[in-house]
Amino acid sequence: MISLRRSPGVLSRRVGRDVLLAPPESEDFERLSETAASAWELLESPRTVSELIETLAALYEVTPATIALDVERLVEELLRRGAIERVGHSNG
Amino acid sequence: MADWLEQEATLRRVAAFGLPGQAGATDPRSVPPEEWPILLARLAGRRLTGMAVAAVEEGWLSLSGQQTEELLESQRELMLQALAMERKLLVLDEAFGRAGVDFILLKGSALAHSVYPDPSWRPFGDLDLMVRTRDWRQACSVLERFGLPRKLPEPRPGFDERFGKASVHGGNGDVEVDLHRTLVLGPFGLWLDPEALFGLTVPLSLGGRTLRRLDDTALLLHACMHASLGSRPPLLLPLRDVAQIAYYGEVDWSTLGELAARWRLGAVIRHALQATSDSLGITLPLQSKTCMEMKVRRKERGALDAYVTSRRGQGGTAISTLKAIPGVRAKLAYLRAMLTPDREFLLARTEGNGRASYARRWSIPLRWMAKRGR
Numbered sequence: 001m002i003s004l005r006r007s008p009g010v011l012s013r014r015v016g017r018d019v020l021l022a023p024p025e026s027e028d029f030e031r032l033s034e035t036a037a038s039a040w041e042l043l044e045s046p047r048t049v050s051e052l053i054e055t056l057a058a059l060y061e062v063t064p065a066t067i068a069l070d071v072e073r074l075v076e077e078l079l080r081r082g083a084i085e086r087v088g089h090s091n092g
Numbered sequence: 093m094a095d096w097l098e099q100e101a102t103l104r105r106v107a108a109f110g111l112p113g114q115a116g117a118t119d120p121r122s123v124p125p126e127e128w129p130i131l132l133a134r135l136a137g138r139r140l141t142g143m144a145v146a147a148v149e150e151g152w153l154s155l156s157g158q159q160t161e162e163l164l165e166s167q168r169e170l171m172l173q174a175l176a177m178e179r180k181l182l183v184l185d186e187a188f189g190r191a192g193v194d195f196i197l198l199k200g201s202a203l204a205h206s207v208y209p210d211p212s213w214r215p216f217g218d219l220d221l222m223v224r225t226r227d228w229r230q231a232c233s234v235l236e237r238f239g240l241p242r243k244l245p246e247p248r249p250g251f252d253e254r255f256g257k258a259s260v261h262g263g264n265g266d267v268e269v270d271l272h273r274t275l276v277l278g279p280f281g282l283w284l285d286p287e288a289l290f291g292l293t294v295p296l297s298l299g300g301r302t303l304r305r306l307d308d309t310a311l312l313l314h315a316c317m318h319a320s321l322g323s324r325p326p327l328l329l330p331l332r333d334v335a336q337i338a339y340y341g342e343v344d345w346s347t348l349g350e351l352a353a354r355w356r357l358g359a360v361i362r363h364a365l366q367a368t369s370d371s372l373g374i375t376l377p378l379q380s381k382t383c384m385e386m387k388v389r390r391k392e393r394g395a396l397d398a399y400v401t402s403r404r405g406q407g408g409t410a411i412s413t414l415k416a417i418p419g420v421r422a423k424l425a426y427l428r429a430m431l432t433p434d435r436e437f438l439l440a441r442t443e444g445n446g447r448a449s450y451a452r453r454w455s456i457p458l459r460w461m462a463k464r465g466r
Contacts, residue, residue, distance in 0.1 A: 008300035011178045013171040016164045022175040
């Protein structure tokens, strides 16, 4: 299974419920708002996308199906910006 | 005046937020709308917004929705500044590594990522890096290559390595680097052994790189120096640093006492611990008692007075530095650099206002003498 985790090279700061990111090899900063910030906090330790969706769903008391698409989009965006990375190996 | 004093009390409460050993009322304090803009400016100016945000989250400081938003905006600005500096720090770490220059990360960023519950509690306005004296020139060159030239030249060639504390480097951006070769300017900086500090470090992981910071005991030693000697009266954030390390750092208090005795820092540490306890209204951990009761030599007390009394504005630190410099030749070299620095140094000191002149320079000690005579 492939898991996701924060890229070690990303600097971050929590500001209220938001998180500010300084991704590597970029001059820009990212601002993650509440749910995205929670996802980022959770990725301090590696999780699969499914695990991330389930944990966030439990946290916000919604069904996983309700947030799945948004979380997948967020993950793609964070991967694209180098804020998170894939770890582990695919089973197959 | 009453509002001002009440605000001062609020600032102190915020600076002490979350610390154990507090006496007195802990009811949430709300802020009247007319007082808020000034209080917010003072919180930001003293870099206490991170602790204020945490205090609001805990219900310890009661703000309206609008006030909270403004506080968060102010904190966001400081955090963006901190991130920009840490980004530069990682680049410099690589560059120093390539140049074979070891450095110790001091103060802001090192404290934020070690003893505080969250780095957002501890904003900082610059990067403080300490290098060995032998690497000083090379480190200056590395900074210059990365667009961070010195802001002020040294008074005379070789002055910094002999008597200086740090040079300030900055470019057009908002990143400023203080490049240290010792921890403080003046007698205490001359009495301590900067080389020995390189043996009192621990790793610090940041942005995927491993840096070095002072271990918690040396961190407290430096925090005490910064709190006591940095400003008069001591600023709240450095005092909070002292309390934070004293409570949450892995401080070896007997080693701290030994270092203080070896480097004549007993008076400084005692003063800082007392000021922390008085200003923040807290009782420090019991183990600090041994340092609070340290015997202090007259020479140390005299040197400390040059920073913490009105002597500070009357040439006290320069005179106590002169006293602490060993040997007549070295004393003369210091005096010569102070009284007849290079023209380039004089010019930089005028900051574009007026002519560089020795007469103006010499009028400074004359003013000190006049003040002392009053």
